[in-house]
Amino acid sequence: MMMPGEADAMAAFIEEGVRIPRRGEIGLTSKEIEDFESMGFVMSGSRHRRMEAVRLRKENQMYSAEERRALAMYNFEQKQKKERQLINDLREKLSNKQ
Structure with missing residues (x-):
C-alpha cells in the first residue's frame, strides 16, 4: 500500500523518466544516485532483491494508476462528445419543427 502523496511523487519521477529514489536515498537527485552507483557505491535500494x-x-x-487515469479521461471525453452530439441533434430537430 502506498503512503499519501507517494503515488504523485512516483508519477513525477516516471514522467521525467528518471530513477525513483528508494529509502535512504531521499534528498539525492536521480542523477546523483546514478553517479554514486557508477562509482561503485551500493545504494540502499539496490542492495536487496526484496x-x-x-x-x-x-x-x-503507478503505471496502472496512470493507465486508469488516461482511460478515465478518454471515457470522459467520449461521453462529452456524445452529449454534445445529442444536444446538437435535438437543437436541429427543434429548429426544423419551427
Whole structure:
C-alpha cells in the first residue's frame, strides 16, 4: 500500500523518466544516485532483491494508476462528445419543427 502523496511523487519521477529514489536515498537527485552507483557505491535500494521487488510492484501500481487515469479521461471525453452530439441533434430537430 502506498503512503499519501507517494503515488504523485512516483508519477513525477516516471514522467521525467528518471530513477525513483528508494529509502535512504531521499534528498539525492536521480542523477546523483546514478553517479554514486557508477562509482561503485551500493545504494540502499539496490542492495536487496526484496527491496527491488517492492520497488517494481510500486512502479507497476503507478503505471496502472496512470493507465486508469488516461482511460478515465478518454471515457470522459467520449461521453462529452456524445452529449454534445445529442444536444446538437435535438437543437436541429427543434429548429426544423419551427
